Amino acid sequence: MTQQAELSMSDPGRLAPAGPGPDTAELVRSLTARGEALLHGSAAGEAVECLRIARMLAGPGDERPARLLNRAIRQVVPRWHFAMMNDHERNAAYEEAIIATVRPGDVVLDIGTGSGLLALLAAKAGASMVITCEAEPVIAAAAQQIVLANGYADTITVINARSTALRVGVDLPTRADVLVTEIFDCALLGEHALPALEHARRELLTPDARLVPRHARLLGQLVESDRLRSHNNVSVACGFDVSTFNQFRSTEYFSTYLHSHDHRMLTAPFELLKVDFGTDLPAGTSEVSALPVSDGMCDAVAMWFELDLAPGVSLSNGPHHRYTHWRQAVQTFDTRLRCEAGLPVALNVSHDQERVHVRPCSPTADW
Template identity: 50%
Template sequence: MMNDRERNRAYRRAIEATVRPGDLVLDIGTGAGVTALMAARAGGHVVTCESNPHTAFLADRVIRANGYGGRITLIPASSTELVVGRDLPGPPDVVTAEIFDCGLIGESALRALDHAHRELISATTRLVPRGGRLWAQLVESESLHGLNQVGEVEGFDLSPFNAASTRGYFPGRVDRHPHTVLAPAFRLLDFDFGEPPAPRTRHLTVPVTADGTAHALVMWFELDLGGGIRVSNHSAGSGHWEQAVQTFPAPVAVRAGTAVRLTARHDLDALSLGLEAVRP
């Protein structure tokens, strides 16, 4: 992740375009400290946080080794534990965050942003990133399905073990698995990080363009970092993120010219998906 040049370059350009000299910057989930260092180099006074104590210890060493110990305050805690007036002198001018997993919201990104809107930031706070979009595509792939579901093995029925299958999405390099695209890519969900996040349910009808069996939904995101700067985990990219794969416990047979009905629900912590064929 730290060697992901595409991600690093995009965040550097966005932070340099957003942070002004003297700005108070809140960096959420610092990891190795890269985004905090970028914000400090751009002229900001940075308060950054990291919930993993070992990671926070190493990030502090990185920050000091690069000579920014006087411009960056690192707090070994989750951003949801921060308090304005105690940990921050006031609402930050800028918030930076790189707390996104392969499906965008699985690392409690919405939970952190919800708390930030309620307790930390003001109406004039500038965010990097500004928002995100989740794309999806229906595929046939026994290989992807087999990453999360099991049936007969050497003449034995192992399907009861599917009770332990992952219910949500999981990361996977889709281009490493044989698969057939059953429908064009479509926009699944849009997120405006400048607004407080809220649970949503969305119903979509997806036209099918090829005969086959819908084994999985493959998802990827686009992050809007501002100023036309974007970063994505599409399979054609070179970044460190894998794609998000949601397998269906009961694959759905589909035919070209028909459609499937997809229900997408998310709260502040997780995304759930349901799929059914639309009868002609």
């Protein structure tokens, strides 16, 4: 660690005893240069520390430290946090489920807290103690501030760590009675929900702990869409064969709003995967049959989840949930798949601890 990075943010006065002057200007330049180097060297977290001090010391005319700081912050804190906190359907469903699940006096564990919202809801629902964790230091510090600002610092403890690093007797006084978590990507498993839950059940929860969510399903639908296909496939451009570029195609899903792209559904939704968060789900492969309801060329499978948060409370990022911040997962196929109405299509669905992958069983796909 460099000397600059060690400078304490809590004592900026020490750095500029006589106010902005030649020495301060030189220090700002040096810190800014160091922050920029860290940023370009993929050490955005350290860049944030450095540039925060530079911004604090910079004169009002020097916007460079603030701009670089914002770029570093954007690498550390993904934009979707904002859309997520503003996703009223998500918030309302979790609020209802937490009120239905948490009982006065409960010890609650919340995994991956972000802004601290689920922890706050658990505290408000009557938990005697909420332990929550957040892996990203910058976000954990903000969650701590938000907990404080809302008057729940006595009930909620924010720990800057992955949940798998937590220990009963150290971070939690006892095993937790309730787990609440929202670490789900658009295709459910992408944010390490399975290993986190597995560890929590084994190490951090009482045997009969109540879980929010309790179950989930991953659903799929076959889609014909030139627009979606064109995001992950090239053939000819201006008469030139550029298909060599397909070596860079994503073989995994990406997220998008289906409603943003012209498309036609070739099947009704079908189930790809079922998850009971109360038991382990080992990696595996299954065959799923999808029934086309119209003829067409299938370019991709669209995927989304349905979370069972509590009795009668569910949450989905399906295409009919127009404002879901998750959007939908889309995985394009290497070659288009000819579909005929009424003729089932066999799909191979495999998943490990963090990804679901779907492909047609038959390699006889057709252009």
